[in-house]
Amino acid sequence: MDSVTIDLARAWMRAAAESMDEHAEELTRLDAAIGDGDHGSNMRRGFSAVAGKLADTDFPSVGSVLTLSGRTLISTVGGASGPLYGTVLRSAGKRLTGSTASPGELLDALRDGMEAVRGLGGAQVRDKTMVDALAPALAAYSAALEDGADLGAAVGAAARAAGEGAQATVPMTARKGRASYLGERSRGHQDPGAASTALLFAALASVVGAPDVR
Amino acid sequence: MDSVTIDLARAWMRAAAESMDEHAEELTRLDAAIGDGDHGSNMRRGFSAVAGKLADTDFPSVGSVLTLSGRTLISTVGGASGPLYGTVLRSAGKRLTGSTASPGELLDALRDGMEAVRGLGGAQVRDKTMVDALAPALAAYSAALEDGADLGAAVGAAARAAGEGAQATVPMTARKGRASYLGERSRGHQDPGAASTALLFAALASVVGAPDVR
Amino acid sequence: MKKFLNSPDTVIDDALAGIAAAHPGLAVDTRQRIITRARPTRPGRVALVSGGGSGHEPLHGGFVGTGMLDAACPGEVFTSPVPDQVLAAATAVDSGAGVVLVVKNYTGDVMNFEMAAELAEEEGVRTATVLVDDDVAVRDSTFTAGRRGTGATLFVEKIAGALAEQGGDLQAVADIGRRVNAASRSFAVALTACTTPASGRPGFDLADDEIEVGIGIHGEPGRSREKLLPARDLADLTVRTVLEDLPLSSEDPAIVMLNGMGGTPLLELYLLFGEVAARLSERGVTIARSLVGNYVTSLDMAGASLTVCRADDRMLELWDAPVSTPALRWGL
């Protein structure tokens, strides 16, 4: 598979919905430790609404799948993650106006998404947020493409890096979002938003058939 | 010792105050099981007020010690036990106008007290109340006197019978007071008021130097 | 036990200090332990006095004010006040027109208020007693101390208080109170036991899927222990139990209170009330007025009670009359 189709984008969102549902309790548990214990139900509610919308919509472009998904997250999630994830997908969707997208186009789109989130939430790398999974994922994806990897291999690398990035949030002290209220006490816990970002990349990896993803 | 003096009456009330204080938690625990968990603190508060009053009052008669104690219980306890114990002691005190009282006079006085309580609260024997300690105590006291026992022996018999009477409330179904709300579920628990009545007689036994009281 | 507390022995004194600081419209006599309105009773107006064990806040102190109680006398936690206290309250607020004593039907409360009433009469204060006994969990029989007084106490105090404010005489105020009580029934469930400051531990142990059904307001176990049910089934059980004892036609305007036991958050009370309202409407009952909140509590117990009054137009009118107390306020 060497390009992203509309069907693949759809399959990605569906796989994300399944994964969020499956891992909802885990995400909520992570959020309960350093936040307010709703991240799992937020993600589940949002992505299940997305899955519902996907079923009865015709999409003209790869980007329109992501844009609608983002809009749906914004109207159904609330909290910090609704606007943030909604913005990632909406911004990423804007650039992908064709019925397929090359691996490089997807990279640029996701970079737009990340920039939009950083603009909206003001988080830097190492602030212990979803950005700490997103940034390494895109870096790995980009490096893989430069090394000549195909879509599957690049997405696989991104998913692995996102997972590692999420793990790497454990010792960090949070400086954004609710966990920042805890100061030093936020250490020793994985950031829930970074964990769900890792799930999002794992879902993409699974639908592109990337090799050896968890 | 063959008659009850003013000092002895005073010593009885003081011993009762010590005993209620010592057993407050136990009484509260009994009350928590089938009532509202305040009997221990009620008895402790009331008798400690009684002890305070005794210290700075001159008493003209044996009865006046009991009457003032009863009045003090009524003004400081509240709940069911305040008026009930208050009435026992007030009524018992009325008859004992001398500076000493014979064992028989004490019996009659306590019988007055029991009658007054039954009038006030309407409890019959086997309703699982303080009457189930009071009635056997007075019966044993009376029987002992008929058998020629002295004050100490008679009071000792009364105290033993009160304790047994309190124990015997365990399998009963309550028909008066708060425990009656539980119906069958009140079985298997000792009535707290019967338990405190047993303490009251044990206190009397200890001050008359009755043989082998717990 | 974790509570905001200095010492179990000073709970009432310390709480009275807080009530005094919080409510300038009340006068708190911390020595005699009575709470009265700051302004004296208008001459010729009947006064309303209630009281009972503490631990049921806002009952009774929170209901002292225009249109409701003239005085409250709080006892120790779950222990009825002593006669001296009730007497002090009655004499403090009597304007000569007499005092209605609102008494919840518990052995201790009944005896202490009776003794107080005798003393009051001796001092020339006329009294009339309204005994509240609305709890259908207890069968009123020779095998019990009679039905307990719970949620209907608020209804009696509100409606009789309104009539007293309007100038009703001693007999009339007591009569309407008795009518309200006779027309009211309650039933309660607990999700957890409560912990008294004196005992320091919960009154009973419940597993994580168990509830007590038919509880009172003193932390005692209820009529039976059951498995936890969804809110809609608990509402059904509660509504059914109350209406079995108090048949209502759709013409009868019902005053309905869904009351929290102290540890239940308002979100859950609203949720349960939604179910209660739906069950009542299925059974053809018209909710004319309602209250949802923590009004007659049992310390920190999680649980709820339903009280229904089969009102008539006069009761409704008095219910709607102005009231201005710390815990109930409208029309003023």
Place this chain on the structure above:
Amino acid sequence: MKKFLNSPDTVIDDALAGIAAAHPGLAVDTRQRIITRARPTRPGRVALVSGGGSGHEPLHGGFVGTGMLDAACPGEVFTSPVPDQVLAAATAVDSGAGVVLVVKNYTGDVMNFEMAAELAEEEGVRTATVLVDDDVAVRDSTFTAGRRGTGATLFVEKIAGALAEQGGDLQAVADIGRRVNAASRSFAVALTACTTPASGRPGFDLADDEIEVGIGIHGEPGRSREKLLPARDLADLTVRTVLEDLPLSSEDPAIVMLNGMGGTPLLELYLLFGEVAARLSERGVTIARSLVGNYVTSLDMAGASLTVCRADDRMLELWDAPVSTPALRWGL
């Protein structure tokens, strides 16, 4: 977890049904999830809209009514509402004079309300936002998301709502709201964690002699874990912490709220308030107005927060202005 609940997924819908049944003076749109006054906004009057995650009841729905909010939009438990909801509320109550949005300072609330404000402007509804950030437990710095909005929200909603009722324009209503926020500080302690319906278990574990100090209203752990202290020492700690951040002279009239977190009974709140009042008075603070009760809660958490506003005469006057909502009512 033991709660009055049908299913964790339907908590908000079910609770909204209960709110609708309990308060005929409110209009509850269960589809859009907004609570408004039953009567439309008087033309030309500025409207006040607030909202946030559910679980803080009576905040915000309980403060909808004359003299306070025009609309509330409750999100899921501890989850801010979505922009669509806020937009629906704003357009429902705008009379042309604009809408003041009262927003508690949390990342999610701020973003969702900002998006809603943009959408509202697009639809021709003018908005002004008052951001509430009163919690001194959080240092406002580049290392945090800024101070949290907690108890002062009630003060802002009451006082700004009064000015809106009196005809203040958009700028003036927002300004007084911001002034109230700037003059208010809060600090809270928890004796227990709360349990969200979705997670089903307490957010943290505390030993029987431990408390969390410096907590927010979302069940998160606080600034530090400490040993349980007597009420007087907790009051001292709380008063000291608040006044360190908000110096008050004895001339400043203080509006003081001692707020329960949902699982704390009123008896304990009064007791703690007695100590708070004593500590404030020792430090020369004059309590001009006070509130004691469960107003800004955190589900079933046992705990309390203290909020102090260094008021001025204008604020006091607006505080005293009539208000008629389910949870706050006076002068009407």
